[in-house]
Amino acid sequence: MFQMGASLKDIAERLNLSKTTVSWVLSGQGDAKGISEMTQQRVIQCAQELSYHPNLLARSLNTGVSKTIGLILPSISDSFYAHVANEIEYEAKKEGYSLMIASSNAEIERENAMIRLFRSKKVDGMVIAPTKISDREIVALANDRYPLVLFDRYFPDLNINHVIIDNEKSSSMLVRHLVEKGYRKIALITTNPHLFTMNKRREGYVNTLSDAGIHVDPNLYGEVPYINYKENIKTTLDRIFETVPDVDAFFFATHILAIEAFQYFHDKGIDISKGGIGLASMHSETLFRMVAPYIDIAHFPVKGIGKSTVQVLLGQIKAQEAGQEYVPQEVVVPCLLDLVD
Amino acid sequence: MFQMGASLKDIAERLNLSKTTVSWVLSGQGDAKGISEMTQQRVIQCAQELSYHPNLLARSLNTGVSKTIGLILPSISDSFYAHVANEIEYEAKKEGYSLMIASSNAEIERENAMIRLFRSKKVDGMVIAPTKISDREIVALANDRYPLVLFDRYFPDLNINHVIIDNEKSSSMLVRHLVEKGYRKIALITTNPHLFTMNKRREGYVNTLSDAGIHVDPNLYGEVPYINYKENIKTTLDRIFETVPDVDAFFFATHILAIEAFQYFHDKGIDISKGGIGLASMHSETLFRMVAPYIDIAHFPVKGIGKSTVQVLLGQIKAQEAGQEYVPQEVVVPCLLDLVD
């Protein structure tokens, strides 16, 4: 070890006071407990001299509250998750909570391991963007009433807090706008269709086309496995262009697919800087607009997701601290539509 | 509180064993301590039934080791920092460490507060991308021999671990390549010049031009204050085009400036998709290449930075655990050059 640092006891001994007294003044209860002004001064003084840092582990062990929340994401570097993480950290900090963060790499056993670890580290609650439909440790958390909120993805049949976006509505709006602009052969490019989220986006697409009396051509549907999607998307697009040569628009169920498609179009000499081909995407990235000036975008509300997520989590923590029965919540945060004519 | 969960004591009582015995088998020392096979089975069995989660706070309090490292970044959502964070988390996890993360928003008092908090939370060490030249709490950490490594920016006069990139060399290479391609009026766009990092990049630029016998025109130098850089860069570029109308190339000391410049060029009708104007940038982002196919890039080695950073940190932790004197290290990770002819 390097320097272990001074403890309450050190200060108490040095000042010939009890640990109790020192603890009280250092935790701001000096006046409340009626500690004399002078004693308080001496304590504060001494704490500074010894450069006292309270041991929050000891406090947490005692109080059962760690003032820490655990965040588990498929990846920290993905720009969507990174932005949400940033918001969560900001909101948590405002309420006096720190953040432990871990990525699951979309591997279920990693996710499970991280959940167990965070439980053992006694985080007060967790925010998780889950990897798979339902799962052992998440179910265990829920059963034990461990404060928990899911986002991005969730399990319709599990009664757990979750904050999601208005998947169906936003994709409906995007597709409707493409239709309004005159596009008729609109391809849907999506991934991991077992995800509830992706399904909802697909429903939005299908329903909107049906409502508009447009045939939903299965040949215009492309499903790109998440693993190796950068390669797989090329095959998918090739196939669509082959089977439906007059495809006139593309709707990407998530921005990472759009990015790869841009590259594909570029390589194929398909110009997307003009308004020719119709484009729409759920979420975007830096420079999206410059590459595809006419793309319609439903921006994920990262701020709203981060904020709701923390609010809901703290709501559960506080309710349970107060011994109340807690009813899990669903929060739907609308996307910000960015449509171009 | 929700469920407090079972403790060693609960298991011990239930099995009529001592906490010692239970602790030993659950921490894998069963065989070493010669606990009978049967007892071990019973303990493990019971732990499962009670769904025992060891309280790592208690362990840490006892052992003085939290197996946690603290990471402080200007921003979690910035793509460079997010990628480094991802690597750090990965490397740390491999070694059994968890990550606490906080953003300083490039505000010095936030940074200080987070350092104090992490000290109190007893992280075993910290990785910081500091905000300002030198600083109270960082100096305090160094004085107390607290395991610490700085990255991205650092203080030449403080003897602290740091991992940085080959700023001067990489910018030299970029500028030299522009010169080789025939550009002569190369503007340098930089920010926060008080940063050691930015200075080095500027030196690379200046030296390379001088060596090539090219006049270093102060009018070609643009310094964009970090605060509100998205607005400020426009003024800067306007000024350069005014004073040096035949400027033929731009070297951006960091990618975020390049991104804004792309927008500026686009708005001004300056086409960068052809090879006309010379471009170079330290680091890049998604879609960079599509927007500016001919830009020369020195990619920041996020993997290398993440890896070195935890290696060095763990090196210090282990050395000090072993009671050895530790000498702070400097690690320079080279950028990956991506030059286009």
Next chain:
DNA sequence: CTGAAAGCGCTTACAG
């Protein structure tokens, strides 16, 4: 106005 004591859940000499 201040203190002695118990306890949070672990680990680890020490003892048998």
Next chain:
DNA sequence: CTGAAAGCGCTTACAG
């Protein structure tokens, strides 16, 4: 092969 006891650094009734 197993246990009693002290201690990590805090907080918090309880007592005076």
